[in-house]
Amino acid sequence: MKRVSILGSTGSIGTQSIEVCEKHGLEIIAIAAHSSIDMLEEQARKYRPKYVGIFRDDKYEELKKRLSDTDITVLCGMEGLCRIASLEENDIVLNSVVGMVGLLPTLTAINAGKDVALANKETLVAGGTLVTSLAKEKGVKIYPVDSEHSAIFQCLQGNNPKQVNKIILTASGGPFYGYSYEQLKNVTKADALKHPNWDMGNKITIDSATLMNKGFEVIEAVHLFNVRPDQIEVLVHRESIMHSAVEYIDNSVIAQMSVPDMRLCVHYALTHPDRTEAVVPQLDLTKVGKMTFAKPDTYTFPLLDLAKSAFFAGGACPALVNAADEIAVEAEIALLAG
Numbered sequence: 549m550k551r552v553s554i555l556g557s558t559g560s561i562g563t564q565s566i567e568v569c570e571k572h573g574l575e576i577i578a579i580a581a582h583s584s585i586d587m588l589e590e591q592a593r594k595y596r597p598k599y600v601g602i603f604r605d606d607k608y609e610e611l612k613k614r615l616s617d618t619d620i621t622v623l624c625g626m627e628g629l630c631r632i633a634s635l636e637e638n639d640i641v642l643n644s645v646v647g648m649v650g651l652l653p654t655l656t657a658i659n660a661g662k663d664v665a666l667a668n669k670e671t672l673v674a675g676g677t678l679v680t681s682l683a684k685e686k687g688v689k690i691y692p693v694d695s696e697h698s699a700i701f702q703c704l705q706g707n708n709p710k711q712v713n714k715i716i717l718t719a720s721g722g723p724f725y726g727y728s729y730e731q732l733k734n735v736t737k738a739d740a741l742k743h744p745n746w747d748m749g750n751k752i753t754i755d756s757a758t759l760m761n762k763g764f765e766v767i768e769a770v771h772l773f774n775v776r777p778d779q780i781e782v783l784v785h786r787e788s789i790m791h792s793a794v795e796y797i798d799n800s801v802i803a804q805m806s807v808p809d810m811r812l813c814v815h816y817a818l819t820h821p822d823r824t825e826a827v828v829p830q831l832d833l834t835k836v837g838k839m840t841f842a843k844p845d846t847y848t849f850p851l852l853d854l855a856k857s858a859f860f861a862g863g864a865c866p867a868l869v870n871a872a873d874e875i876a877v878e879a880e881i882a883l884l885a886g
Protein backbone atom coordinates (compact mmCIF):
# COMPACT_ATOMS: atom_id res chain seq x y z
CA MET A 549 0.00 0.00 0.00
CA LYS A 550 1.21 3.47 -0.86
CA ARG A 551 2.35 5.81 1.89
CA VAL A 552 1.10 9.36 1.46
CA SER A 553 1.86 12.77 2.91
CA ILE A 554 -0.83 15.42 2.53
CA LEU A 555 0.08 19.10 2.43
CA GLY A 556 -3.01 21.23 2.98
CA SER A 557 -4.87 18.45 4.82
CA THR A 558 -7.55 20.69 6.37
CA GLY A 559 -8.67 22.27 3.07
CA SER A 560 -11.34 21.05 0.70
CA ILE A 561 -9.07 18.77 -1.36
CA GLY A 562 -7.12 17.75 1.75
CA THR A 563 -10.14 16.44 3.63
CA GLN A 564 -11.43 14.67 0.52
CA SER A 565 -7.96 13.12 0.06
CA ILE A 566 -7.97 11.78 3.60
CA GLU A 567 -11.33 10.20 2.84
CA VAL A 568 -9.87 8.47 -0.25
CA CYS A 569 -6.83 7.26 1.73
CA GLU A 570 -9.11 5.90 4.44
CA LYS A 571 -11.33 4.07 1.98
CA HIS A 572 -8.40 2.44 0.19
CA GLY A 573 -6.20 1.78 3.21
CA LEU A 574 -3.39 4.11 2.10
CA GLU A 575 -1.10 4.96 4.97
CA ILE A 576 -0.97 8.64 5.90
CA ILE A 577 2.61 9.41 6.94
CA ALA A 578 2.26 13.15 7.47
CA ILE A 579 -0.29 15.94 7.29
CA ALA A 580 0.24 19.68 7.22
CA ALA A 581 -1.95 22.76 7.17
CA HIS A 582 -1.70 26.54 7.07
CA SER A 583 -3.30 27.54 10.38
CA SER A 584 -6.37 25.45 11.31
CA ILE A 585 -4.95 23.82 14.42
CA ASP A 586 -8.27 22.51 15.78
CA MET A 587 -8.92 20.46 12.69
CA LEU A 588 -5.27 19.49 12.35
CA GLU A 589 -5.25 18.19 15.91
CA GLU A 590 -8.44 16.25 15.24
CA GLN A 591 -6.96 14.71 12.08
CA ALA A 592 -3.71 13.91 13.88
CA ARG A 593 -5.53 12.05 16.66
CA LYS A 594 -7.72 10.16 14.24
CA TYR A 595 -5.16 9.11 11.62
CA ARG A 596 -1.99 9.05 13.73
CA PRO A 597 0.54 10.26 11.16
CA LYS A 598 4.20 10.29 12.18
CA TYR A 599 4.51 14.00 11.41
CA VAL A 600 2.21 17.00 11.57
CA GLY A 601 3.20 20.33 10.04
CA ILE A 602 1.79 23.78 10.74
CA PHE A 603 2.75 26.58 8.36
CA ARG A 604 2.06 29.53 10.66
CA ASP A 605 4.93 29.83 13.16
CA ASP A 606 2.74 31.49 15.78
CA LYS A 607 0.52 28.38 15.99
CA TYR A 608 3.40 25.95 16.45
CA GLU A 609 3.81 26.03 20.25
CA GLU A 610 0.08 25.60 20.81
CA LEU A 611 -0.17 22.63 18.45
CA LYS A 612 2.94 21.04 19.92
CA LYS A 613 1.47 21.38 23.40
CA ARG A 614 -1.84 19.88 22.32
CA LEU A 615 -0.15 16.86 20.75
CA SER A 616 2.40 16.40 23.56
CA ASP A 617 0.65 13.23 24.79
CA THR A 618 1.28 11.55 21.40
CA ASP A 619 4.49 10.40 19.71
CA ILE A 620 3.78 12.63 16.69
CA THR A 621 6.59 14.96 15.59
CA VAL A 622 5.28 18.50 15.08
CA LEU A 623 7.04 20.65 12.48
CA CYS A 624 6.49 24.24 11.42
CA GLY A 625 6.88 26.85 8.71
CA MET A 626 8.08 26.36 5.17
CA GLU A 627 10.93 24.27 6.57
CA GLY A 628 8.37 21.90 8.09
CA LEU A 629 6.42 21.60 4.84
CA CYS A 630 9.61 20.85 2.93
CA ARG A 631 10.75 18.29 5.50
CA ILE A 632 7.40 16.51 5.13
CA ALA A 633 7.59 16.73 1.33
CA SER A 634 10.94 14.96 1.34
CA LEU A 635 10.35 12.28 3.99
CA GLU A 636 12.05 9.01 3.17
CA GLU A 637 8.82 7.14 4.02
CA ASN A 638 6.76 8.92 1.32
CA ASP A 639 5.72 7.05 -1.79
CA ILE A 640 3.75 10.04 -2.96
CA VAL A 641 3.20 13.61 -1.76
CA LEU A 642 -0.24 15.11 -2.26
CA ASN A 643 0.14 18.87 -2.49
CA SER A 644 -3.16 20.70 -2.01
CA VAL A 645 -1.96 23.89 -0.37
CA VAL A 646 -3.43 27.11 -1.72
CA GLY A 647 -1.23 29.51 -3.65
CA MET A 648 2.35 29.93 -4.74
CA VAL A 649 3.53 28.90 -1.27
CA GLY A 650 3.17 25.33 -2.61
CA LEU A 651 6.01 25.71 -5.11
CA LEU A 652 8.94 25.06 -2.78
CA PRO A 653 7.46 21.91 -1.17
CA THR A 654 6.69 20.56 -4.67
CA LEU A 655 10.27 21.15 -5.81
CA THR A 656 11.57 19.63 -2.57
CA ALA A 657 9.48 16.48 -3.02
CA ILE A 658 10.67 16.08 -6.61
CA ASN A 659 14.28 16.66 -5.57
CA ALA A 660 13.90 13.86 -3.03
CA GLY A 661 12.64 11.58 -5.83
CA LYS A 662 9.04 11.52 -4.58
CA ASP A 663 6.05 11.33 -6.92
CA VAL A 664 3.66 14.25 -6.52
CA ALA A 665 -0.14 14.33 -6.75
CA LEU A 666 -0.61 17.98 -7.58
CA ALA A 667 -3.74 19.89 -6.64
CA ASN A 668 -1.80 23.13 -6.20
CA LYS A 669 -2.02 24.60 -9.72
CA GLU A 670 -0.20 27.80 -8.71
CA THR A 671 2.92 25.63 -8.50
CA LEU A 672 2.76 25.08 -12.26
CA VAL A 673 1.58 28.59 -13.12
CA ALA A 674 4.44 30.22 -11.23
CA GLY A 675 7.19 27.65 -11.74
CA GLY A 676 6.04 25.38 -14.57
CA THR A 677 9.30 24.80 -16.39
CA LEU A 678 11.27 24.55 -13.14
CA VAL A 679 8.92 21.84 -11.91
CA THR A 680 8.56 19.81 -15.09
CA SER A 681 12.26 19.86 -15.96
CA LEU A 682 13.25 18.81 -12.44
CA ALA A 683 10.65 16.03 -12.51
CA LYS A 684 12.08 14.79 -15.80
CA GLU A 685 15.62 14.90 -14.46
CA LYS A 686 14.66 13.01 -11.29
CA GLY A 687 12.37 10.53 -13.04
CA VAL A 688 9.48 11.63 -10.84
CA LYS A 689 5.83 11.50 -11.87
CA ILE A 690 3.41 14.37 -11.42
CA TYR A 691 -0.20 13.24 -11.20
CA PRO A 692 -2.75 16.00 -11.79
CA VAL A 693 -5.51 16.32 -9.20
CA ASP A 694 -7.28 19.22 -10.94
CA SER A 695 -10.44 17.67 -12.46
CA GLU A 696 -9.79 18.84 -16.04
CA HIS A 697 -6.17 17.75 -15.96
CA SER A 698 -7.03 14.44 -14.38
CA ALA A 699 -9.49 13.97 -17.25
CA ILE A 700 -6.88 14.85 -19.88
CA PHE A 701 -4.36 12.54 -18.19
CA GLN A 702 -6.93 9.73 -18.30
CA CYS A 703 -7.73 10.43 -21.98
CA LEU A 704 -4.02 10.18 -22.82
CA GLN A 705 -3.60 6.69 -21.35
CA GLY A 706 -2.66 4.16 -23.99
CA ASN A 707 -2.24 6.78 -26.72
CA ASN A 708 0.77 8.45 -28.28
CA PRO A 709 1.08 12.02 -26.92
CA LYS A 710 2.78 13.01 -30.18
CA GLN A 711 -0.51 12.27 -31.99
CA VAL A 712 -2.56 14.75 -29.98
CA ASN A 713 -4.23 17.36 -32.13
CA LYS A 714 -5.78 19.46 -29.39
CA ILE A 715 -7.09 19.44 -25.86
CA ILE A 716 -10.66 20.45 -25.08
CA LEU A 717 -10.52 22.01 -21.62
CA THR A 718 -13.99 22.37 -20.16
CA ALA A 719 -15.12 25.17 -17.85
CA SER A 720 -18.30 25.32 -15.80
CA GLY A 721 -18.46 29.04 -16.46
CA GLY A 722 -18.83 29.71 -12.74
CA PRO A 723 -21.72 31.44 -10.95
CA PHE A 724 -21.71 34.48 -13.27
CA TYR A 725 -22.00 32.72 -16.60
CA GLY A 726 -24.15 34.74 -18.98
CA TYR A 727 -23.77 37.96 -16.96
CA SER A 728 -23.00 41.19 -18.76
CA TYR A 729 -20.24 43.55 -17.72
CA GLU A 730 -22.92 45.83 -16.21
CA GLN A 731 -24.54 43.03 -14.22
CA LEU A 732 -21.17 42.10 -12.72
CA LYS A 733 -21.01 45.47 -10.96
CA ASN A 734 -23.75 44.38 -8.55
CA VAL A 735 -22.56 40.91 -7.53
CA THR A 736 -21.58 40.11 -3.94
CA LYS A 737 -18.98 37.92 -2.30
CA ALA A 738 -21.71 35.43 -1.36
CA ASP A 739 -22.74 35.21 -5.03
CA ALA A 740 -19.13 34.63 -6.09
CA LEU A 741 -18.66 31.86 -3.53
CA LYS A 742 -21.70 29.95 -4.77
CA HIS A 743 -20.20 27.58 -7.32
CA PRO A 744 -22.88 25.77 -9.33
CA ASN A 745 -21.25 22.31 -9.46
CA TRP A 746 -18.04 21.89 -7.49
CA ASP A 747 -17.32 21.82 -3.79
CA MET A 748 -14.01 23.69 -3.50
CA GLY A 749 -12.09 26.14 -1.33
CA ASN A 750 -12.73 29.92 -1.39
CA LYS A 751 -9.70 30.93 -3.47
CA ILE A 752 -10.46 28.63 -6.39
CA THR A 753 -14.19 29.38 -6.22
CA ILE A 754 -13.48 33.10 -6.64
CA ASP A 755 -11.01 32.29 -9.43
CA SER A 756 -13.74 30.25 -11.11
CA ALA A 757 -16.13 33.19 -10.95
CA THR A 758 -13.63 35.41 -12.82
CA LEU A 759 -12.34 32.67 -15.20
CA MET A 760 -8.83 33.35 -13.86
CA ASN A 761 -8.92 29.72 -12.77
CA LYS A 762 -9.44 28.59 -16.37
CA GLY A 763 -6.57 30.79 -17.50
CA PHE A 764 -4.31 29.18 -14.91
CA GLU A 765 -5.54 25.77 -16.05
CA VAL A 766 -4.46 26.50 -19.63
CA ILE A 767 -0.94 27.22 -18.32
CA GLU A 768 -1.14 24.14 -16.10
CA ALA A 769 -2.08 21.96 -19.09
CA VAL A 770 0.69 23.40 -21.25
CA HIS A 771 3.25 22.34 -18.65
CA LEU A 772 1.74 19.00 -17.72
CA PHE A 773 1.06 17.73 -21.22
CA ASN A 774 3.73 19.50 -23.23
CA VAL A 775 1.32 21.14 -25.69
CA ARG A 776 1.14 24.69 -27.03
CA PRO A 777 -1.52 27.10 -25.69
CA ASP A 778 -3.07 27.28 -29.18
CA GLN A 779 -3.69 23.52 -28.95
CA ILE A 780 -6.00 24.09 -25.99
CA GLU A 781 -9.62 24.99 -26.67
CA VAL A 782 -11.59 26.20 -23.64
CA LEU A 783 -15.30 25.36 -23.83
CA VAL A 784 -17.99 26.25 -21.33
CA HIS A 785 -19.81 23.10 -20.32
CA ARG A 786 -22.36 24.06 -17.67
CA GLU A 787 -23.17 20.53 -16.54
CA SER A 788 -19.60 19.65 -15.42
CA ILE A 789 -19.99 16.03 -16.50
CA MET A 790 -17.38 15.89 -19.27
CA HIS A 791 -14.27 17.00 -17.40
CA SER A 792 -12.15 17.53 -20.53
CA ALA A 793 -11.22 15.70 -23.73
CA VAL A 794 -8.35 15.02 -26.09
CA GLU A 795 -8.64 15.17 -29.87
CA TYR A 796 -6.12 13.08 -31.78
CA ILE A 797 -4.81 13.65 -35.31
CA ASP A 798 -7.40 11.21 -36.70
CA ASN A 799 -10.07 13.56 -35.27
CA SER A 800 -11.17 11.00 -32.74
CA VAL A 801 -12.11 12.73 -29.48
CA ILE A 802 -11.70 10.87 -26.21
CA ALA A 803 -13.42 12.41 -23.20
CA GLN A 804 -13.60 11.51 -19.52
CA MET A 805 -16.90 11.79 -17.68
CA SER A 806 -18.14 11.29 -14.14
CA VAL A 807 -20.26 13.02 -11.55
CA PRO A 808 -18.44 16.23 -10.53
CA ASP A 809 -16.59 15.05 -7.43
CA MET A 810 -12.94 15.87 -6.67
CA ARG A 811 -12.49 12.61 -4.79
CA LEU A 812 -12.30 10.76 -8.11
CA CYS A 813 -9.36 12.94 -9.22
CA VAL A 814 -7.53 12.25 -5.95
CA HIS A 815 -8.41 8.56 -6.22
CA TYR A 816 -6.96 8.18 -9.72
CA ALA A 817 -3.82 10.18 -8.84
CA LEU A 818 -3.16 7.90 -5.87
CA THR A 819 -3.92 4.55 -7.49
CA HIS A 820 -2.81 5.06 -11.12
CA PRO A 821 -2.44 2.94 -13.23
CA ASP A 822 -4.95 0.84 -11.30
CA ARG A 823 -8.61 1.55 -10.99
CA THR A 824 -10.01 0.48 -7.65
CA GLU A 825 -13.42 0.43 -5.98
CA ALA A 826 -15.29 3.71 -6.41
CA VAL A 827 -15.42 6.47 -3.84
CA VAL A 828 -17.89 8.52 -5.91
CA PRO A 829 -21.43 7.68 -7.07
CA GLN A 830 -22.15 6.28 -10.53
CA LEU A 831 -22.90 8.65 -13.37
CA ASP A 832 -26.50 8.39 -14.56
CA LEU A 833 -26.53 9.89 -18.04
CA THR A 834 -30.31 9.71 -18.27
CA LYS A 835 -30.48 12.08 -15.30
CA VAL A 836 -27.95 14.40 -16.97
CA GLY A 837 -30.21 14.32 -20.05
CA LYS A 838 -28.18 16.66 -22.21
CA MET A 839 -24.77 18.24 -22.25
CA THR A 840 -24.10 21.69 -23.68
CA PHE A 841 -20.92 23.37 -24.93
CA ALA A 842 -20.23 27.01 -25.75
CA LYS A 843 -17.35 29.39 -26.31
CA PRO A 844 -16.38 31.45 -23.24
CA ASP A 845 -17.22 35.18 -23.14
CA THR A 846 -13.72 36.58 -23.03
CA TYR A 847 -14.94 40.18 -23.35
CA THR A 848 -16.81 40.13 -20.03
CA PHE A 849 -14.29 37.75 -18.44
CA PRO A 850 -10.90 38.98 -19.73
CA LEU A 851 -8.70 37.06 -17.25
CA LEU A 852 -8.70 33.88 -19.34
CA ASP A 853 -6.92 35.67 -22.18
CA LEU A 854 -4.74 37.59 -19.72
CA ALA A 855 -3.32 34.30 -18.44
CA LYS A 856 -2.52 33.20 -21.98
CA SER A 857 -0.79 36.53 -22.69
CA ALA A 858 1.24 36.11 -19.51
CA PHE A 859 2.35 32.69 -20.68
CA PHE A 860 3.40 34.02 -24.11
CA ALA A 861 5.21 36.96 -22.48
CA GLY A 862 7.23 34.32 -20.63
CA GLY A 863 9.79 34.76 -17.89
CA ALA A 864 8.29 35.79 -14.57
CA CYS A 865 5.02 37.04 -16.15
CA PRO A 866 2.85 34.02 -15.21
CA ALA A 867 4.25 34.18 -11.65
CA LEU A 868 3.43 37.90 -11.52
CA VAL A 869 -0.15 37.38 -12.70
CA ASN A 870 -0.48 34.57 -10.18
CA ALA A 871 0.80 36.77 -7.35
CA ALA A 872 -1.48 39.64 -8.37
CA ASP A 873 -4.42 37.24 -8.37
CA GLU A 874 -3.57 35.84 -4.94
CA ILE A 875 -3.53 39.35 -3.46
CA ALA A 876 -6.65 40.47 -5.34
CA VAL A 877 -8.62 37.38 -4.27
CA GLU A 878 -7.56 37.80 -0.66
CA ALA A 879 -8.79 41.40 -0.77
CA GLU A 880 -11.95 40.30 -2.57
CA ILE A 881 -12.73 37.67 0.05
CA ALA A 882 -12.06 40.17 2.82
CA LEU A 883 -13.74 43.24 1.37
CA LEU A 884 -16.60 42.46 -0.98
CA ALA A 885 -19.93 43.07 0.71
CA GLY A 886 -21.43 39.74 1.67
Ligand code: MN
Pocket residue numbers: 694695696697765
Ligand atom coordinates in the same frame (compact mmCIF):
# COMPACT_ATOMS: atom_id res chain seq x y z
MN1 MN B 1 -10.15 22.58 -12.40
